[in-house]
Amino acid sequence: MLRQPFFKYSFFALLIVDLTFTAGLIISGMSDISLSTLLATTIWFISFYWLPVWAAAYIIFNIRARGIENAFIEWIITVIMLSLGLLITEKLLQLSFNDSFSLGNFLLLGGLTWGTPIYFIARFIESRGKISQEKQARKQAQLQTLRYQLNPHFMFNSLNTISAYIHSNPDLADEVLHELADILRYSLDTGEDNSVSLQQEIAIIDKYLNIEKARFGDRLIVNFDIPAELLNIQVPPLILQPIVENAIKHNAQQIELAITIKVEKVINRKDEILRISISDNGSGFSEAVLTKGYGKGIGMKNLQLRMQQLPQGKVILTNGTTPNRKGATVLVEMAL
Known part of the structure; x- marks a missing residue:
């Protein structure tokens, strides 16, 4: 299951998002370059971006393997996983930093805010990949058909030559x-x-x-x-x-x-x-x-x-x- 291309590419994509967000906080003056910032960035990446997205993908791929593919159900799974990830991130930040604040009611809203674009962007990229694969498959099928047409044609002409x-x-x-x-x-x-x-x-x-x-x-x-x-x-x-x-x-x-x-x-x-x-x-x-x-x-x-x-x-x-x-x-x- 983990051999799916999604897991490899999503890891780097989510890492870039996390680092970009942290860079934005530093540039805007809301954070500084320190070990504390590095620790917070690592916690956010592992417990909110990486593991929840992979967990959602793992569940979705397993459901699809059973013949069930429903965009609404998959979106709900993604939002729930991101909300749980946000909850775990909150707890880890509170254990690591004395001044960390509680996210409160934002847990579900945060999961919805982040889970929705992540799911539908991944869905869009997946659909584009399928279209590309289908085009390639049609192209290969056409080439094979042309080859199979050539074989009897060539044999017929060659046998005429031999006769x-x-x-x-x-x-x-x-x-x-x-x-x-x-x-x-x-x-x-x-x-x-x-x-x-x-x-x-x-x-x-x-x-x-x-x-x-x-x-x-x-x-x-x-x-x-x-x-x-x-x-x-x-x-x-x-x-x-x-x-x-x-x-x-x-x-x-x-x-x-x-x-x-x-x-x-x-x-x-x-x-x-x-x-x-x-x-x-x-x-x-x-x-x-x-x-x-x-x-x-x-x-x-x-x-x-x-x-x-x-x-x-x-x-x-x-x-x-x-x-x-x-x-x-x-x-x-x-x-x-």
Whole structure:
């Protein structure tokens, strides 16, 4: 129960309130800097702020654990605990200081005055935290859904590739099936992971390219431009494969298809950005695809949606800008 984040954060918050109140008394001349002031401050913190608030929270969390959550009941518990804390504080101050005064009827009013804002501020912070957790949970659920959509899509396309030569070259087909099994195993193993190292992603791209090279042979050329120091950077799983697959799928008729995968780290407004570009020498994107950001397939559409969930994540599609520079480029960016 005491592992609840409330107990850790409330301790420091209440300590700051207590010290601030004491500092205000000293500045206003109502108290001085002395051991007596330190003792009084300690008594107020322990017996009025800290222990009553923790006791109220402990009772409230136990009640909630039994399925009862009622704001009015919780508020009453908080006010009662603060009133009891005020009573104990009064007695301790009277034992410690001869000139300490009695709080009298202010005990209940004091508990009400302090307990009400403490409870409702804590309730507000708790509700904001729940909203944040729900948003994060929805985001993770959406990412998982996109991943699960990608798996059967990728398998279907890969099996089509294998079927092209499974009868004419069984040994090669067996090798390719092993590569496909490794990719699918990777997909399953990273199903619950938010990120993997770039090195793992490149290793899977190599396996996917081995499948495609069995079909295209020397017609498919892939170049990597990746600094060694960036290989340990974390990226979302299976983020490169749909881009490479898209480049191969839409340029399968090329006499020679060259793909370049480049990774770099750049500074954008003092933020570190990981930039991945995958370029080809194919026919480029149509105007409709450039405008929309993806075509009719599911791979690039899912990539766009996945990147939208990441800090500063985005996907930019461009074509060659000069007659001598044909092909398409997919630029992926995300915050490090």
